[in-house]
Amino acid sequence: VVGVGARTASGLTARQVTMSARAHKFEPRVSHLIDHAGEEIATARLASIGDDVMGIERFVALGAPALVQAVYPWASFHGGTAPRVPVFVALPSEMRPGLDPRLKPHLLEALSARAGVPLDLSRSALVFGCRGGGVVAFERAVAELRQGNSEVVLVGGIDTYFDPAVLEHLDRERRLHGPETENGFVPGEGAGFVLLALRGRAPGLHRYAAILSTATTAEPRPWGAAEPSLGLGVTLAVRRAAKAVAGTRRIRWVLTDVANERHRVDEWAYATARNHTAFGEDLLHEQPLLKTGDIGAASAAVLVVMAAIRWQSECAAGDPVLVVTHSDGPERGAMLVSREAAS
């Protein structure tokens, strides 16, 4: 990882996002949208983006600055001669109500134009897989990098729940945190981007972290299934990701997208128990999304960014860190990320 960028309601840069979450800065704001009880819905959303900005406009407003942050060190190193960069962007599931149909055809071009970064659109892709899809995007980015066609690859995620159709759907499903649904989540929004390079192929750039492994699986009983989930999908993802350090190191630090919802808490609890041999006794499970609001498809990238910044600023809770994400759908993902010595 040689570049990081992020943006959430409580921070405009990777460092601000990380340090704000560490300091428990979280202040959801009420909106003009009304829930089933007639109450104003509060979300953790960026104040600089107006409440009338929705759909692809909001995605671009969130994603472009984070993308610029991630690519800037590399781009400035190359001056005006930087080659085009492939990018893999995790987005919400296509099943999500109200998802702007313009995202698929226009988002990458819009990001490129807004960020002023030449993207290699022919080798870029959008991954519509919600939170778990974030790890899928990393898998694809790593695969692209290993093909050797690109010096660097951008990978990230953008998401926002601030859309009447989405909020109405979540409210109907009683998933929004409120007096009647204490284990609901606070909808948020954000974007995270990471610039990946093969070790030794990015001289002169700060090396934040190394992706040791990625694993994605499909949960047979996702949210909404008739039978309760036993956490098999995420268990398998964790097991596969943890293999990278099996027998050499125990994992003591985990960052997950678990943000209060009972089914996600349960899934993670099962996965922890079933993979207990991979974890140290002093395992620390951090849930930063409790301090940013649920940031959906941006979760995986933002969690990697947070780990990278925590290592850089010397306040990390361990090394390596396991990043785990769960979608509402079947996508489950886990990544093992390690601290990388600064170049």
Add this chain to the structure above:
Amino acid sequence: MTGRGVDEPGPGREAALRARGHVEGVLFALPEIPLALDRVGVRDRLLRVIQYLYAVLDSAVTATVHLDGLSQGAVMVAEARELLAATGDATTLPPLDAAIGRLRSVEDILRRGAEAVSEIQFARRDELSVGKLGALPSARPFRASMGVPRLHSFARQPLLPHVVVEPKVPLLEAAPPATVISRPKSFGDLAALVADATSGALEARLREAPVEPPVRPPPEPLPFPYVCAVGEAEVLRRVGHDCLEDIANSRNLRKPNATESWVDQGPFEQRLLDNLDAFAALGGSVLPLVSLFHAEAEAPDPERAFAVALALGCIEGSDTVGAAVMTLKQSPPEELPGWLDGFKLASSPAVDAAMAELCASPRPELVALALDVLHERGTTPDAAVVALLNRIEPEIARRMARALGTALPRNQAIEHLEKLCTQASDDDTFLAALESLLLRGHSPAFDILRRLVDAPHEGARNRRALPLLCFVGRANDHDRLLRAVAAAPTARLLRAIGRFGHVGSLAMLLDHLKHEDADVVAAAAEALMRITGAPLRETVEERWEVQLPPEAVDAAGIPIPTRKVERIVTDPERWSAWVEDNARRFDTKVKTRGGVPFSPLQIVDEIEATSTPPERREDAAWELALVTGMTFPFSPHDWVARQKEHLGALRPRVAAVRSPRGAWPAPSRRPREDTEPTSRRPVSRTPVGPAQQGTTPPSPKLDAQLGSGAVPTEAAPVRGATTLPTPLASTSAARAPATTEPLSAFAPGPALPFVAGAMPAIEATPQPTVVAPAGGTDTMPIFGPPPPARAALGPLAPVAPLGEGAPAPADTAGPPPSRRRRKGNFTLDQYAALCAEIAVFPENVEEAFTRYGLANERKRLATDTRWKNRLRQNSADRAAWERLYLGYHAFFLDQARGRGRH
């Protein structure tokens, strides 16, 4: 603005300091001018002057920026003066006239300073270096604060302080609307503007019609554009404001409440630091918010002052600290405690320079604050002390007396301190000077102190000097102190008697257990415990201190919740019985603490113990300084992480002081500190030599109560020699406190009257223990409640004897059982040997436990508890333990003597 400060004196620095004072004066006087004027324009120019002056102060005389700052500052001052002069007739408006006059002085000061500097630079032209006005410290990688605040440095604009310049008085005329002219973009534009302005054409045109700013063509739209709801800087300000609020709230959160210990502050401090880091991560755009955050308070708010001082004091650069100081100068006196707390905890070295400069303020309360901050940070510069020696304001003189305890070379300091003692009419100043003299090891000060104690007519001075004598007094001060207690017993004095440590005081303290004042009774019990280390604690239900709402009070109250706390027994009969049974253990010639001869390490234990209340930690730290003569950077008000670090460094230093156990303070033998005058800075000192012993005979009163011969008189001040346990008297077992906690029944704190049990049950973390020889039921191995890292028991590996082939203990089958280790449980033999070794060599306690394989605190505590229970229930084992203990104790004493340690 490096924040590092260049202390090299010179005409430029002197001019900058003088000029800055005047400029600040004009800034603060602007609201008094009753005219419509461009206040913001004047303010901004004057703030720019201050920025230039920082460049002068932060640079050497050979730096070009040193001269530029003075020159540019003079130009900017002239502009501000012109603006003021153009607003009205100064001769009819005294505030305006005064402001113009001061600015004229500033201009003159700066120009003269610039001339002097230019001459120096010409003479030293080979040494010239460059610099840049408004230059800031270079950015460093961001690092998070862990335990203590980092000094953050990031790319930013210079910070100009927020100064309120809105008029406080009714204006005499309305303000004209501001006129904006377009900014020149090329040299051609600039030349045209100059010509336009100097010819008067611009002024004439402006009078006729306002200039419309040029209309720029709209930029080409990007795909999917949107209009920002608020600027992104505003987003950051909101987060920043949230951070500042939490920093402000943390000022009080980090102070332990009644149920917490000093280490319990740690998590709150980390939360504070997380907010500090989050604020710093927001960058320079939020820095101006800090002063505004302070200004938005509707009433004096020390917490906001704390947040301003700490937040700006952790950003590198003298401009940030300067902005905080400017805000301080505009704040009400009620906020001074908050400023003190914030500045003393801040990480920027620029705070030291700013406080040293603040010492030159004409406002005594600000000088006092500056001296307090410097004292707490341990950075009081000699120059500031010298400059203030003639200030006679009581609040300054008092702090100067305190500062001289460590500042200036010893002889010079003593000279000033003696003068203060002689001339001070203020009790605080006198006592501070006396304390500093004692800290300096000045022998005549002890005589002054004794004379004061012998003079009850001195009133307040006498009362306040008494505890001081308890800290530094010797055995022959005992009668003097007893007389004082008899004349006017106070809780503070009785507690100090406990620190004095004379066992001849026991009878007097027992008497005071019957006093009508509950505070006096509690203090007497605390003193008894501090001296004897008796296992007399009891668990009681204590009511929470809650303030009932009026309706509850009207309804005859409601049940107040209670909590279980462990307290020292205050029952006179139980204490009398215990003292009677154990009197033979004590020696009036030995300064005694916790039932054993006093050692300065016991004070370190007390400071480290989580059971010690905050105010006792302050007493202990002060006692340590007086007893050892050491200066050290430890402060009980510091960050917890730093306290731990300092205590870790302090322990071996104190352990290295080769003072005989039980020795009374001996000022004449205290090493002098001529080479290290800086306050609270660790110094390496010559170890204190053997002190003379007190000669006071046992108290007749105690004799009368305990029976003739109860107090041994032959004991010499040999480590542990007077503290061997004696067989348990059968009567004392029957008197063992029934309500005492099982552990504490056999684990009195030799040095600490406070145990973790004093906290509520939820606080009851296992306490490591310290072994000390004792006797009675109470002659079980006495494990004190003490410093976490120091001692505790666990499964024992055999004791390693101090020397191979050493003579075996008289009453044991051989040397300590270090070579007789066996797997499985600890043996009685091993337990006795370990207890004895630790009693004789308390400084080696960790090493001993390590040799015994006591890997962790839990095991130590488990073993300790198991053996205590067994010895309490089985008299045969108890007798065997005592026999073994005595044998090993004698063995180790021989070892110690053989090494010449006593």
